[in-house]
Amino acid sequence: MGKHVLLIEDEPNIIEAISFILSRDGWKVDTHSNGHDAVGVVHDKAPDMIILDVMLPGKNGFEILRELRAAPQTADLPVLMLTARGQLKDREMAEKYGASQFMTKPFSNAEVLAAVRALVAK
């Protein structure tokens, strides 16, 4: 089994598509669709990286990222942020809170795959 990715996203069909392409590429994929307890799930699953959507029910992705960066065991965890907004403000927020990479929707499967490979290979 390959490296472990945790996908935190609330759109079922996006979850299914990303899970499929990553699984086919040899990654172990876990998914979670609620922002409220996402930080606890990250600590429990201990993935090699996470793909994190910004707009989530319960708690937004920036807040989750801030909490992850504040905890020693996840401070350096690679995080690819996904958002439906491509505004400069969101990109600045992602950088401020320590996102490893930022990607705007709609993205291509190849872009996601390339980003995941690059982040875990670092």
Added chain:
Amino acid sequence: MPEHSLVGNRIRQKRVALGMRQVELARAAGISGSYLNLIEHNRRRIGGKLLLKVASVLGVAPSLLSEGAEAAFIAALRAAAADQNQAQAVQADEFAGRFPQWAQVLAATHARAASLEHIVETLTDRLTHDPHMAASLHEVISSVTAIRATAAILTDTKHLEPEWRARFQRNIGEDSHRLAESAQSLVAYLDGAAHMDKKRATSPQEEFETFLEAHEYHFPTLETQAQAEDAIGDLIGESADLGSEAARHMARAHLGRYQNDAARMPLDAVIKTLEDHPVDPAALAGFFNVDLAAMLRRLGGLPANNPLGPVGLAICDASGTLTFRKPLPGFPIPRFGAACPLWPLFGALSRPLVPLRMTLRQSGRGGGDFIGYAISQPIGAARFNQDPLYEAHMLIVPQDAGDRDARKIGVSCRICSKKSCVGRREPSIITAEH
């Protein structure tokens, strides 16, 4: 041509148009014919109650005669010049006097430009902050993302098992259906917003003020308890001016307070008391056993033919933001931007619960005199160890000129001529008074 010189001309024009002799108008207004002659030839100023009386006899709104209407008009011209950084704005009154129709065209064009700029600002704000817009766009982009990712799997995966293929095809079907619905919803929303913006004012505050103006700030159906059962809902439901829920919320809050004031201070009793006694809002508040702010609000919402005549009312919150504007001829209240910090309305905020009464004189040539009654009172219920928030009210009543201690005030800094004002926020385009 000074601003006040236009007033005498207007009185004379109206009188002549009515076929009324000078002596007839003078007698009806309670002044001598020679004094009226001086007024009509702009050698005596007219304002306050006498102006209201003359307007009443001539059967016209005081604003058509008053210096205030001219002042507001001149202020509009100066604001137009200010936007172009034209120092010649000081000659706005001369321009208005010599070319009145062109001046009206300029003022109307400037007002139109300001309105359009405001629409642009509102729409820009809507694009960035409107939660419905943000949610709709998010829905569209999410659907597109899912379709794009799934379609790529279907086309790029060489050996896709039949069950996966069927599953992804079904997902695309679902997402395309969702995309169509969310796109239609977004277009319908944008259509509705564009239609609303063309039709009426563009901010909830403006919609609310248009609604108040349409009713002349007075609501007969709220005056008696028997009529008032569903009257607020009817007033709001019937209004074409209240296009947004935010505006309806403002109207509902104001009318609820109006209804409460009317119940505690019945209209007939207020009118009778005003007929019998000189204006003293504090004494009236004592008579009706209400707080002074409520009394000022009540006086500000009386019908136009009340014994006080036309009055103005301004209310601001603790930040100094004007939340209610009822302007008066000669006492315009800025719709955009901040007002003059010398108004007792704002002074009251730093002296909570202390009633203030002050004679006010609008700066600029021919500025009229007014009495400003102001008070700031806490809002909301008292809570232990929590500082209250204050709200200030100011009633504006026209006054005959002559008080040597009148405080000179303005409308807003940019078009105010007051010299060496400690409250000035920005330079004026008007030549300073000496």
